[in-house]
Amino acid sequence: MxxxxxxxxxxxxxxxxxxxxxxxxxxxxxxxxxxxxxxxxxxxxxxxxxxxxxxxxxxxxxxxxxxxxxxxxxxxxxxxxxxxxxxxxxxxxxxxxxxxxxxxxxxxxxxxxxxxxxxxxxxxxxxxxxxxxxxxxxxxxxxxxxxxxxxxxxxxxxxxxxxxxxxxxxxxxxxxxxxxxxxxxxxxxxxxxxxxxxxxxxxxxxxxxxxxxxxxxxxxxxxxxxxxxxxxxxxxxxxxxxxxxxxxxxxxxxxxxxxxxxxxxxxxMDAPKDDGPKSSDGPPEECIVNKQFIGEDKCRALMDKKHAKGSSGAPPPKECIVNGKFIGDDKCMALVDKTSSTKTSSVQQEKTEPRGAVNKAVTKKGLMQKVINWLVSLFK
CATH class of the missing domain: 3.80.10.10 (Ribonuclease Inhibitor)
Incomplete structure (x- = not known):
């Protein structure tokens, strides 16, 4: 003890x-x-x-x-x-x-x-x-x-x-x-x-x-x-x-x-402010969380989802509207691809074909540009 x-x-x-x-x-x-x-x-x-x-x-x-x-x-x-x-x-x-x-x-x-x-x-x-x-x-x-x-x-x-x-x-x-x-x-x-x-x-x-x-x-x-x-x-x-x-x-x-x-x-990229003109060079305001840009991949996915629901202010090209309905991103893009494949031949034909044929090629080229411009506008 x-x-x-x-x-x-x-x-x-x-x-x-x-x-x-x-x-x-x-x-x-x-x-x-x-x-x-x-x-x-x-x-x-x-x-x-x-x-x-x-x-x-x-x-x-x-x-x-x-x-x-x-x-x-x-x-x-x-x-x-x-x-x-x-x-x-x-x-x-x-x-x-x-x-x-x-x-x-x-x-x-x-x-x-x-x-x-x-x-x-x-x-x-x-x-x-x-x-x-x-x-x-x-x-x-x-x-x-x-x-x-x-x-x-x-x-x-x-x-x-x-x-x-x-x-x-x-x-x-x-x-x-x-x-x-x-x-x-x-x-x-x-x-x-x-x-x-x-x-x-x-x-x-x-x-x-x-x-x-x-x-x-x-x-x-x-x-x-x-x-x-x-x-x-x-x-x-x-x-x-x-x-x-x-x-x-x-x-x-x-x-x-x-x-x-x-x-x-x-x-x-500068995030748009709540007041004043929005900057077309910055990411969409939906992609800013707690004043932080969520990243390109997440932002693109978010905007894809948003526009799939028809929330975009920019209408798709009229060529992508059938019976009053948008044919969808995939089909619209396919239309762009199809149009793009004719771009080179259209330029070559411009030199040799009659004026009517040239006008058709120009029309296709214009369609492609419209689709591209619309897709770009989705992310502005």
Whole structure:
């Protein structure tokens, strides 16, 4: 019995010695626990314990965190926080920090240069955050999310971050040769330039990324880089990519953040607005869901179904109407094919046959053009 009690006391003692130290500052308390996981959403490091705040919602200004030196993890996504990153300079125990979509946060990203334990740093959509990333030479992040911040520097300044799984730099002042990322073999998500951005500041040969076998979500658009077709051949199953065709496969996960800072993403083609004239160059409004283009294949299928029900405002050619009824897409297209097959011979006959025969050929050619124009109008 005494032996059992001694063992239990020893275990309690060891646990107290090695337990992660918590702290308190300005009434903000911390605890050693797993990250909070919002139902239905994926949480980073959900199986790892961190020293984190008991209630992070009480934080409204970064000044409140200045003395919370034990803090390891904090998620302030879209919490309306303000303040200067300089206030966090002493929090060198930080491992996970998200100030994603807090546009009133400002300061130099170099405030984290001494936080060498950092694994995830998210300051995306914080337009007042700046700084040259070369100061982060001692960090080896898993996630670096800086979309629409004002950070600057060269891609080569990140080449040492071999742990990187997710890198988001769209809308920043970063530039450089993409070959600098060739050693980041753990990369799964890479966004350098979204589909409507000027990505010309990024250049190089996309073949240099052949060894990034884990890539699954990419935005490398409008860049001054070569070998885009080769890139898609090597990475056939990724979401997004570098080609115009791949733009329709991208899912925008930052719609709310873009609204907050007034940078709503544009569609691969400009979607028509509810008021004002409709653009004939954009996709049908039925193909825009949550301000996102649903993709060419889905859009075409949707419009085919719609027009099959007679909802099109553009009537088919009169030649495709028999007894007051439309003969159907297939038959109408067959009529086009049949007419097309006579096109060449009609042109040749024009030189040799009498005027009456030529008029018949011209009539057939006109029918084909009408059908083609009608089919094109369905997707305008």
């Amino acid at each position: 005494k032996k059992t009690i001694l063992i239990l006391m020893l275990l309690v003692f060891v646990n107290s010695v090695f337990a992660q130290e918590t702290c308190e500052y300005n009434g903000i308390k911390t605890e050693f626990s797993y990250p909070y996981q919002e139902p239905g959403k994926k949480a980073e490091y959900k199986d790892e314990k961190f020293v984190r705040m008991v209630d992070s919602k009480v934080v409204k200004n970064l000044e409140q965190l200045k003395g919370l030196i034990c803090l390891e993890s904090a998620d302030f996504y879209n919490q309306g926080i303000s303040g200067d990153l300089e206030k966090l300079k002493g929090l060198i125990s930080l491992k996970v920090l998200s100030l994603h979509t807090n546009p009133n946060v400002q300061g130099d990203v170099c405030a984290f240069s001494k936080a060498t334990k950092l694994k995830s740093l998210k300051l995306a959509f914080d337009e007042k955050v700046y700084g040259d990333i070369s100061c982060l030479k001692d960090l080896n992040l898993d996630t670096f999310a800086m979309t629409y911040s004002k950070i600057s520097g060269d891609l080569s300044d990140l080449s040492h971050m071999t742990n990187l799984k997710a890198l988001y730099l769209s809308g920043t002042n970063i530039a450089g040769n993409i070959s600098s990322l060739s050693g980041l073999t753990n990369l799964e998500e890479l966004t350098l330039s979204d589909s409507e951005m000027d990505g010309s500041k990024f250049y190089g040969d996309l073949a240099s990324l052949d060894n990034l076998k884990k890539l699954r979500r990419v935005a490398l658009y409008n860049m001054g880089a070569t070998n885009c077709e080769h890139f898609h051949e090597v990475h056939p199953n990724i979401e997004g990519g570098c080609s115009d065709k791949s733009k329709s496969t991208v899912t925008n996960t930052n719609v709310e953040s873009e609204k907050i800072i007034g940078k709503e993403a544009r569609m691969p």
